[in-house]
Amino acid sequence: MTARVGSFGSLEGPLDGTCDPSAEVLAEAAAAFGLLASSARLHLVWALAQGESDVSGLAERVGGALPAISQHLAKLKLAGLVRSRREGRRVVYLVDDPDVVTIVRLMVGQLADRKAGTAGTGVNAGAGRLRGLGA
Numbered sequence: 001m002t003a004r005v006g007s008f009g010s011l012e013g014p015l016d017g018t019c020d021p022s023a024e025v026l027a028e029a030a031a032a033f034g035l036l037a038s039s040a041r042l043h044l045v046w047a048l049a050q051g052e053s054d055v056s057g058l059a060e061r062v063g064g065a066l067p068a069i070s071q072h073l074a075k076l077k078l079a080g081l082v083r084s085r086r087e088g089r090r091v092v093y094l095v096d097d098p099d100v101v102t103i104v105r106l107m108v109g110q111l112a113d114r115k116a117g118t119a120g121t122g123v124n125a126g127a128g129r130l131r132g133l134g135a
Contacts, residue, residue, distance in 0.1 A: 035079050036104065040064060041072045046108060048082055049101040052094035 021029075036042050043062045047053065053061070059069045073093055076082040083096040095101050 032079065032081065032100070035075060035081060038072070040068070041076060042104065042108070044069070044072055044076065045081065045095060045100065045104050048093055048095045049104055052092050054090050054092050058093065 036045060040062065044058055047058055047061050055066060055069055055073065058064075058073070059066050062069065064072075073082060073084075077084060077093075080096055081100055082093050084091050084093045086092075
């Protein structure tokens, strides 16, 4: 059994609100969102959405230990959300699905904008409302 979650661009038929996606498509989307539910993995995908990098560069950027970053990357790679290529002795990682980049940028950007828009107002909006609501 493979853990690949597929591409968000491979949905069958139009999703214009008139029909529901298949159970298989919903399961693939849930698996992808499940992987991205880890803030460490989300940060890695965010960083890779800005450009490709090796493990040590990612560990420095996201502030994690090399073994932990490697494990997160292995999960993302197995799921097909990132891929790697070898440059001599160095392994470089990049986002494998441009739709994932779009989704991550949209969600993180929206929450960051909300938080910036309510900074200093005392209003509890944005990411704080979502914390703890996951399954």
